[in-house]
Amino acid sequence: MNAKVNFQLPEQLIPFYSAADALNAYMLASEAIAQLRTLINQISKSTAQIKAYAHNNNVSQVVFSELENLISVSKLLADSQVDTYNLEFKRHTKESHDQYDAGDLFNTYSLAYENTSWLQTMFYQIKDEAEIVKDAVKQNIHSAVFGGLDNLIHIAAYLADNHSNTFDVEREKYEMEWNKIGGDQND
Template sequence: MNAKVQIQFPEQSIPLYRTPQMVDAYSLAFSTNTQIQVLISCISKETVRIKDLERKNCPVPHSFTVLESLISIAEDLATNYCNTFDVEHEKYKNGLNSSDNQYDAGDLLEPYGLAYEVSTWLSTLIYQMKDELITVKKSSTTLCDAVFAGLENLINIADYLSDSHRNTFKIEFEKYEAEWEATKNA
């Protein structure tokens, strides 16, 4: 009598991730935030250049206070979160050789959720910079629009990239959020 015994192992219902996925999440957040940080620094330098040019050509120069304040807030925010993402990236990267670390979708929600939130804030600030630049250009009686072209281009690039990064993080966040909700309900 030959009886076949089939042993079935229960399928794992909760997908688990390893350290490389956490490293990748924080690496992506760090690198995209760094890109925006560099652009904001360039925007700041170009704003100072234009402000100085207007001061030389106008007895009563236009106030750049609001634009400079927005830039300062964006610089501080980008720097702060670059540091946060870098610390977390290094923490997980240093644990890369530990093969027993397992993470679930809930763990990946944190870096992608934070990156999505930060990129949304930066996107909003950059959009406000764009609006303020329009006000500055309209108020300037001594400088032609061509003087503002470089600054305008930098802000447009930062706006595009921040929106693109925000959309990327939103997709990743929603993916892991759905997976996390599914595992909680299983």
């Protein structure tokens, strides 16, 4: 007698991820912040060039103080974030678990989303402050001098927004999965 037995394994209730998935999330976050940090450095250089030009045109350097402070805070924030991701990457490389769950990846992408959102906010603050500086010096310096700085700020804000949205999508995906399996009750 040839009877066929229909045998199905039950669906895995809790999907697990590998260390590579966790490492990839930290690497993506680190690379995104490093890109933004590069743009912050370029914004700083452009601001210094404009400030030197302003000095040569007898414009008070005080008008640049707040803009320079915002740029400095952005640099410190980006440096701190890159350091955090690099430490987490190293920690998960050395002490990797066999399995990671959606909650682990939700936490990683939530952090990346929050950090890129902070930098996005900083870029909008820098943009607003650059407009204030531009207005304050318009009698002595043509607004075209600010063209490169404006472009860098817009690129940085766009890139931060893009990264933030990407991390938000990933965060929401893992949050839904985590909530679906009841992970929020286990925290």
